[in-house]
Amino acid sequence: MSTKSFRLALDVGGTNLAAAVVDQEYHILSRESIPAGAGRSIDEITSDMAKVSRMAVQKAGLTLEDMSFWGIGMPSCVNSKTNLLVHANCFGWKNVPIYDYLKKNMPLPVRVENDANAAAYGELIAGAARGYKNALMVTLGTGVGGGIIIDGKIYAGADNLGGQIGHTKLVYDGELCTCGQKGCLEAYCSATALIKFAKRAGLYNSGSKEDAQTVFRFAKEGNPLAMKLIDDYVSYLAAGLSSLIAIFRPEIIIIGGGVSAAGEQLFVPLRQKLENCTFGAAQSGLPPVVCAELGNDAGLIGAAYLDMQNQ
Amino acid sequence: MSTKSFRLALDVGGTNLAAAVVDQEYHILSRESIPAGAGRSIDEITSDMAKVSRMAVQKAGLTLEDMSFWGIGMPSCVNSKTNLLVHANCFGWKNVPIYDYLKKNMPLPVRVENDANAAAYGELIAGAARGYKNALMVTLGTGVGGGIIIDGKIYAGADNLGGQIGHTKLVYDGELCTCGQKGCLEAYCSATALIKFAKRAGLYNSGSKEDAQTVFRFAKEGNPLAMKLIDDYVSYLAAGLSSLIAIFRPEIIIIGGGVSAAGEQLFVPLRQKLENCTFGAAQSGLPPVVCAELGNDAGLIGAAYLDMQNQ
Numbered sequence: 001m002s003t004k005s006f007r008l009a010l011d012v013g014g015t016n017l018a019a020a021v022v023d024q025e026y027h028i029l030s031r032e033s034i035p036a037g038a039g040r041s042i043d044e045i046t047s048d049m050a051k052v053s054r055m056a057v058q059k060a061g062l063t064l065e066d067m068s069f070w071g072i073g074m075p076s077c078v079n080s081k082t083n084l085l086v087h088a089n090c091f092g093w094k095n096v097p098i099y100d101y102l103k104k105n106m107p108l109p110v111r112v113e114n115d116a117n118a119a120a121y122g123e124l125i126a127g128a129a130r131g132y133k134n135a136l137m138v139t140l141g142t143g144v145g146g147g148i149i150i151d152g153k154i155y156a157g158a159d160n161l162g163g164q165i166g167h168t169k170l171v172y173d174g175e176l177c178t179c180g181q182k183g184c185l186e187a188y189c190s191a192t193a194l195i196k197f198a199k200r201a202g203l204y205n206s207g208s209k210e211d212a213q214t215v216f217r218f219a220k221e222g223n224p225l226a227m228k229l230i231d232d233y234v235s236y237l238a239a240g241l242s243s244l245i246a247i248f249r250p251e252i253i254i255i256g257g258g259v260s261a262a263g264e265q266l267f268v269p270l271r272q273k274l275e276n277c278t279f280g281a282a283q284s285g286l287p288p289v290v291c292a293e294l295g296n297d298a299g300l301i302g303a304a305y306l307d308m309q310n311q
Numbered sequence: 312m313s314t315k316s317f318r319l320a321l322d323v324g325g326t327n328l329a330a331a332v333v334d335q336e337y338h339i340l341s342r343e344s345i346p347a348g349a350g351r352s353i354d355e356i357t358s359d360m361a362k363v364s365r366m367a368v369q370k371a372g373l374t375l376e377d378m379s380f381w382g383i384g385m386p387s388c389v390n391s392k393t394n395l396l397v398h399a400n401c402f403g404w405k406n407v408p409i410y411d412y413l414k415k416n417m418p419l420p421v422r423v424e425n426d427a428n429a430a431a432y433g434e435l436i437a438g439a440a441r442g443y444k445n446a447l448m449v450t451l452g453t454g455v456g457g458g459i460i461i462d463g464k465i466y467a468g469a470d471n472l473g474g475q476i477g478h479t480k481l482v483y484d485g486e487l488c489t490c491g492q493k494g495c496l497e498a499y500c501s502a503t504a505l506i507k508f509a510k511r512a513g514l515y516n517s518g519s520k521e522d523a524q525t526v527f528r529f530a531k532e533g534n535p536l537a538m539k540l541i542d543d544y545v546s547y548l549a550a551g552l553s554s555l556i557a558i559f560r561p562e563i564i565i566i567g568g569g570v571s572a573a574g575e576q577l578f579v580p581l582r583q584k585l586e587n588c589t590f591g592a593a594q595s596g597l598p599p600v601v602c603a604e605l606g607n608d609a610g611l612i613g614a615a616y617l618d619m620q621n622q
Contacts, residue, residue, distance in 0.1 A: 086594060087594060094594075133469070134469035150466075150469075155461075156560075157558065157561075158445035158560045158561055159595070161591065161595050162556075162557065162558050162559050164557040164558065164591070165557075167554075167557045167590035167591075168479075168558060169550050169553060169554045170483055171482070172481055172483075172485070172499075172547065172550055173550075179591075181553075181589075181590060188483075236483065239483055239494075240480070242480060245473075246473065246475040246476075247459075247468065247473050247475065247558070248469065248473050249467075249468030249470050249472050250468075250469055251469050277493075279475055279492060279495070280472060280475070280478075283398060283405075284470070284472050
């Protein structure tokens with residue numbers, strides 16, 4: 001007897017296709033992962049997206065009949081006005097009728113969403129933002145990703161191509177960003193940016209690992225150069241978040257990604273700087289700023305429940 | 312016989328209280344205005360808000376029975392979670408239970424909204440954004456006001472205190488803003504800011520009026536200093552709008568306020584710079600950027616129809 005009480009999630013990246021079965025309590029029951037095989041045809045890759053998802057179902061001891069939905073997070077966006085996946089840089093795809101491909105291989109209702117948005121939704125329903133309706137999630141990793149939740153739903157602009165927090169401008173005419181523009185939040189607040197500034201300042205010595213955590217560790221040990229780098233980094237992040245608070249006045253801000261592992265070394269000065277640099281903070285208060293709880297599972301759990309967006 | 316087919320609007324400012332009767336075709340049938348009398352008690356001012364509104368009804372040859380709604384635009388916000396008017400700097404008010412005062416003097420359903428939001432809504436229903444559902448309005452005047460329309464409704468953040476476009480950060484650690492923060496869009500893109508930069512550069516000569524239009528006129532006449540000031544001004548504005556496009560992907564952007572009177576001298580270079588500085592512009596296109604149509608009436612017309620926000 002089929003139950004339809006489980007959901008199938010897929011996290012698509014340039015390296016791996018990671019699938020999971022998620023239950024009604026937002027628990028992940030099984031996982032499967034296969035190489036993404038970037039460079040192959042759309043047919044081959046989308047066929048593998050279905051294949052690894054079926055593998056996860058099998059591993060959970062269930063069948064497709066037990067699944068109510070297939071949710072997919074990808075580093076891309078589907079234009080809500082054309083239903084085309086506008087670009088997936090990891091595969092070199094552009095304007096792909098993704099749903100036509102996906103439906104060929106899977107008899108389930110399906111929805112594709114930007115992976116940062118799926119992660120924000122996961123934190124909302126099962127993680128750090130449980131119980132809130134209006135949240136902002138910012139992921140500080142290789143880039144700066146963002147997810148905006150308004151009234152319990154993902155908000156990504158009029159055509160679903162917006163919500164690009166990482167590419168709002170923080171420093172007019174500033175550092176070159178990966179997107180080709182100058183001064184984006186991502187060019188100052190990603191882990192990559194912190195590493196860039198640390199290298200430029202000559203922080204790393206021959207034995208030290210050139211990553212963001214090393215900068216935080218050196219700062220904790222009292223290295224003045226590292227302390228200055230972290231202070232600047234947190235100031236940039238606070239300024240960027242202050243703009244988003246002025247617009248969205250979220251009920252909670254969740255910080256995820258590699259940099260968030262610095263914990264209170266990041267959060268204590270961040271909250272303090274936000275008090276000082278945010279429009280209306282003194283009169284109207286500030287939302288709590290907390291660490292993401294679900295790590296990489298946020299995207300899978302959020303994707304599994306994307307159909308709730310339509311209600 | 313009462314018709315209930317007209318609406319009463321009030322535009323509250325620090326100097327005047329301006330009322331109007333608006334019909335079903337968004338036409339203004341009558342206007343009345345009295346001094347705001349800032350400095351008096353909340354009781355006195357709110358009583359005058361009702362008085363001038365009744366005067367407008369009388370002037371139109373109608374009665375309150377013919378009115379279905381009383382909409383008010385103010386340079387302030389009502390916190391949607393507490394129903395308090397959080398601050399009205401023009402009167403020195405803070406956390407006022409505004410609806411209690413208003414209902415004492417007027418037997419009509421009433422709603423108070425931020426004036427920039429009311430103006431954006433007016434342009435949406437009857438002006439430059441007619442037929443659109445997702446629009447962004449930016450008013451370049453003494454300050455920089457903004458109105459965000461999502462899905463046909465005013466969006467002002469989770470508690471209605473957001474949507475503060477003018478106080479998003481454009482230049483990290485930049486010019487001091489009237490709000491006390493540094494680098495706000497308003498500190499670079501208001502008419503006041505353009506005048507400030509023109510003065511600083513020594514543009515104005517003894518005979519010239521020290522306003523924004525003079526800078527545009529000098530630039531048109533080929534004055535290299537004025538041309539540089541306008542080029543910088545438009546670059547700042549384009550950068551600020553590019554961040555909002557990255558987030559909202561609006562279907563149309565409306566520019567209002569005194570500076571918008573510069574017309575194509577502003578809009579032609581603005582559109583060009585937006586093409587070059589906006590994330591995803593080449594792949595996903597840009598919204599049209601047009602001049603507001605309703606001038607100061609936008610706020611009145613928008614206010615008159617604020618009850619449509621509840622549907």
